[in-house]
Amino acid sequence: MTGLATIIGATGFVGRRLLARLGAAGWDTYAPAKGDKSLFGRDMGVVFYCAGLTADYDRRPFDTVDAHASLVSELVRAGRFEQLIYLSSTRLYDGQAAPMVDETTPLVFDPADPRRTYDLSKALGENITLTRAEGRGAVARLANVFDWALESPGFLSQWLIEAARTRDLHLDSTPHVVRDYIRLDDVVSALIAMAERSARGVVNVASGELTGNGEIANLFLKAGWRVTFSGDASPPVPPRVDVARLRALGVAPTPVKDVVRGYLEGLTA
CATH class of the missing domain: 3.40.50.720 (NAD(P)-binding Rossmann-like Domain)
Incomplete structure (x- = not known):
């Protein structure tokens, strides 16, 4: 159409x-x-x-x-x-x-x-x-929503953009934040x-899955980056979002861990 x-x-x-x-x-x-x-x-x-x-x-x-x-x-x-x-x-x-x-x-x-x-x-x-x-x-x-094009907004976007510049990442957040x-x-x-x-x-x-900052940081650590966080607070976990209607439209978002893993592989290739 x-x-x-x-x-x-x-x-x-x-x-x-x-x-x-x-x-x-x-x-x-x-x-x-x-x-x-x-x-x-x-x-x-x-x-x-x-x-x-x-x-x-x-x-x-x-x-x-x-x-x-x-x-x-x-x-x-x-x-x-x-x-x-x-x-x-x-x-x-x-x-x-x-x-x-x-x-x-x-x-x-x-x-x-x-x-x-x-x-x-x-x-x-x-x-x-x-x-x-x-x-x-x-x-x-x-x-x-995240991406790694320059000036993309959002915490994960800025994290990915910064990873292309340096292997030493200090993040103004906590590893216990969980998001979709x-x-x-x-x-x-x-x-x-x-x-x-x-x-x-x-x-x-949405992806329908909740992923913690700490889980994403582990991907960076395994790929050779150093990651530290400024805090250690544990904010409330948001509810998980059902995405059955989205999938019925024929859209199946790629899991964030797979996207990040592939992105880091591209930076190290």
Whole structure:
């Protein structure tokens, strides 16, 4: 399947790679500049809503709300799209008492917690997409996305980028942090599959496995790197995310350990 695709946030981490893949696959792509309101007056085809804030959301709460909810509200109101795929986050599950969650798990937030601005604004964006898009909306809840292209954000991304520069790594974290990691290319494959199969509702875009920093560090140690951590705290373990819906779309993310192992082999070859 190809057609017209509009990528909101095409200069960002996910949007940039998605734009390149869609173009290479023969899609007619449109990447409006930030603040370009003319997009609401044109046909948009399949909209991939990749706009958002991550690391600096707490410093920019009002921009966070605009990016996660206000703009998508305007887009849905205009209504000139075939399908809307809204990128959200599996961090919305954090704090759940259950050891495993799926797309039907009710989300629980404390509105008095200032750090919940990210979660609540993403949840509002999800709500608008799922309930106001006349059945044409879908949500992709992304786990911790990583890559090793320069300037890729995120802890593991920076870890991999630094490994190409030095064999002596000192990490500002703890070996006991546990996360679900998914490679950027697998995320892009998942988003395209959601478009090609006209997915509706919520899809967890994750590996479905939790991996600790210490486990990844062991791969580096075996490959000849030296790794130290700045702390030794044991933060709460997030719930494991069910990925049955993702696999039903034909997407099976590569386990993070296999990706890291292959990457390190490439650096030592």
